[in-house]
Amino acid sequence: MLTRVVAHYRRLAPHPDLARLVEHYWTVSAPAPPEELRAILIPNGRATLQFCLGESGRRLQLGSAEERVNADVFLPVTTEPCVLAQSGLSEYVGVQFTPCGPAMLWPNVPSTPAPIGELSVDRPSAEALADDPQAALDAWLLGMASSAEQEHHDCALASEAVQLIEQDNENLSVSDLAVTLAISRPTLYRAFVRWIGISPKQYIAVRRYCRFASALLTEANGDSRSMLAAASGYCDESHAAREFKRHTGMSARTFRHRLDGIAALMFRNPPAETA
Helix, strand or coil, X not given: CCCXXXXXXXXXXXXXXXXXXEEEEEXXXXXXXXXXXXXXXXXXXXXXXXXXXXXXXXXXXXXXXXXXXXXXXXXXXXXXXXXXXXXXXXXXXXXXXXXXXXXXXXXXXXXXXXXXXXXXXXXXXXXXXXXXXXXXXXXXXXXXXXXXXXXXXXXHHHHHHHHHHHHCCCCCCHHHHHHHHCCCHHHHHHHHHHHCCCCHHHHHHHHHHXXXXXXXXXXXCCCCHHHHHHHCCCCCHHHXXXXXXXXXXXXXXXXXXXXXXXXXXXXXXXXXXXX
């Protein structure tokens, strides 16, 4: 059974020059629990990178006995949830990238979770991250961005497609995107796989369910789940329920009851702190 996680978390704003690459930085901290804590890490269409400053946790795929150390790791965009397990002190600092951010920084972005060392031989020190994570991450990423960031036509294409999806993904299809952008579906597919790591169809599905998840957490004025499903672009509540469980490994009702710091960090949007 998953244990509710009680953690302190916050978001930090990156340097303005990193706006095309990074959406925000985040920190999560919690004391060592009396027993192992577990929480669902739900995909949201964004790659993340995290540094562990406390005791390393573990990362498990749903339905699998295989587990990995959850520390100092790059997590690419995915459509599958995973379980995070933590027994000791939790102290993490991380980066949430824009959809195309990692591929703009690194020419060969891993398609599966990878140690940070596989991306860069350089990294912020643990002391710098603990003292001022915002400044440490800014300095590190700005140094790489100045030499690694490049402009590519298909990158701009993927970014424009993402913007269209974010603006209105209620009834948007891959065909709609291709027509709006005046390109073929294969061209759109290649751009997404190259710069984001998943297909446009998968990205639309993930962002649609994210909208539904966010609405569940901030449900107001007594809106029913069927109304929220329709507002998020699903045919009906049962369609929304199936897609939600496929992406999260749990029902929407269970998700609301088990809201923890990780879910709040992923789906609620407090203002980012500035230096």
